[in-house]
Amino acid sequence: MAARPQPRYLPVSGQAPHERGDAARNRNLLLDAARRLIAERGAEAVTTDDIVAAAGVGKGTLFRRFGNRAGLMMELLDEDEKAFQQEIMFGPPPLGPGAPALERLLAYGRRRLDFVVAHRALMADVNRDPYARFNAPARVQHRHVSVLLAEAGTTGDVDAQASALLALLDVHYVHHQLTENGHTVQSLGDAWESVARKLCGT
Amino acid sequence: MAARPQPRYLPVSGQAPHERGDAARNRNLLLDAARRLIAERGAEAVTTDDIVAAAGVGKGTLFRRFGNRAGLMMELLDEDEKAFQQEIMFGPPPLGPGAPALERLLAYGRRRLDFVVAHRALMADVNRDPYARFNAPARVQHRHVSVLLAEAGTTGDVDAQASALLALLDVHYVHHQLTENGHTVQSLGDAWESVARKLCGT
Known part of the structure; x- marks a missing residue:
């Protein structure tokens, strides 16, 4: 496989620097x-x-x-994504650094699921474009999960495994499971944990 | 988790019965x-x-x-989905019955990837609605992969594992990997196989 650009974490900043x-x-x-x-x-x-x-x-x-309204909604989501990013990068363990990688990964799955459920309408709006699933915040999530999988000693194609795991946290997938397939946030979190543990070989 | 309706295979039929x-x-x-x-x-x-x-x-x-044009394109895709379904249900092994479940699963991943690449424009059109990922043909794929995972003796949440595997064969994901992330059909197939083997515990 060809070398790919490494996505970086977004700059975490509140607003444009020179706003009056x-x-x-x-x-x-x-x-x-x-x-x-x-x-x-x-x-x-x-x-x-x-x-x-x-x-x-x-x-x-x-x-x-x-x-317009969509612009405001997008900025709202953007702010919350940045706060979420702060939490997973610098927040207390087990979500933030300090806990073993597998524990951080499992905490991430539950926390992201809550985030997605709470932001469903905003995210569904922004993700109407199917390629929005690969935008900057999505790349941050992918990078985070890949790094944790690798740190947890996961073998095989960590990139593909991260994509597979993140697909289970996709806003439309989650909504569909909750509304059409009899899932709850708890059971979806359990399912995520089961797949994550399996990929980490535990 | 609550009982969920079992998706069934689509009726495989060429066209409306009484067409003149x-x-x-x-x-x-x-x-x-x-x-x-x-x-x-x-x-x-x-x-x-x-x-x-x-x-x-x-x-x-x-x-x-x-x-209109979209109606024709949808019917074209529908015909090809039905032919694909015939292949995986009744075709020769390793795609069809007769081979061990893991072999069938791996053959499925490569074959579906080829199908998605060949039908990219048609599928991207139909799947512009993000919930189209959960339509009838998608449920057939999910059912097929779940059944093969279970037959291969996979432990854990087989439904979630099937969803995770199928996300790696999603038309937008595949297109993004091929055009933006330096992947080839071969390397995507390898990545899929690696995740599938891992979930099956081999």
């Missing part, structure tokens, strides 16, 4: 309001009118800063 | 022409005008029978 005070404040007001409303009633039920009303800013501010 | 002679002939002329043109120049480059010209029928015939 007002703009930054409005941005955070809008994102916080959107996050709160989504938690209350689900992303599908949240309109831009709801968001600007809850944020107490004008509608023009939302459109100037985010372009 | 002329209609059936025109249908086959159109499908054969489309198949030939796609093989020559790829599905993206084939228009309805090309197809009717090559089939020697009027454009109205195509639209009456298939609704």
Whole structure:
């Protein structure tokens, strides 16, 4: 197989460096309001009118800063992906460094599953393009799982194994299993753990 | 985990039972022409005008029978999926019955990979809806792989393992690996075999 570019972890940074005070404040007001409303009633039920009303800013501010509703949703997901990345890279064990690789891997599976379930509507929106499954945040997940598989002493094609494991955490797969195949988050997590352990040879 | 409906193999049948002679002939002329043109120049480059010209029928015939270009493409894929299904269910070993389950599974991986590569444009079209990955032909593949994993004596959650293996044969995944990650059909087949063997414990 030809050498492939190694995906890197995304730079973890909150926002553009030179954003002015007002703009930054409005941005955070809008994102916080959107996050709160989504938690209350689900992303599908949240309109831009709801968001600007809850944020107490004008509608023009939302459109100037985010372009449209999809732009705001994408930035919201992006922020949460960065926070998730912080957790798996620098957070406490067993998710973060300090625990044995297999333990970290198993913690990752459960935690990512929760993340995917909590962000389903946002992720399904962004991942409508089938190739979005290979975008920058997805590459971070792939890199993380590959590294942990390798550290756990897994033999064979670690890249393919990581892709196979991550497919079981894909937002559409998870949603389909929960809604059509009688799975629960617990049983999906158990299934993931079973496959992960098997690949690690334990 | 709750009991889930067992997907069944699709009925393998060529066409609607009472299609009239002329209609059936025109249908086959159109499908054969489309198949030939796609093989020559790829599905993206084939228009309805090309197809009717090559089939020697009027454009109205195509639209009456298939609704539109997408309808014809879907029926073409459906025919090929049925032929593929015949092969894995009733064809000669090692793909069909008669070989040990692991051998059948490994033959399946290579053969399905070839099928996906050959049908990329058609499948990518149909699978633009992310939930199409769980449609009837996909359930046939899942059932087949699950049965072979179980027959090969695989322990653990066979359903999840089948999903993980099939994700490595997903049309978008395969295309991405071939075009962006330096893979070849051979190296993707090797990677699949490596994961399949591992899950089967060999």
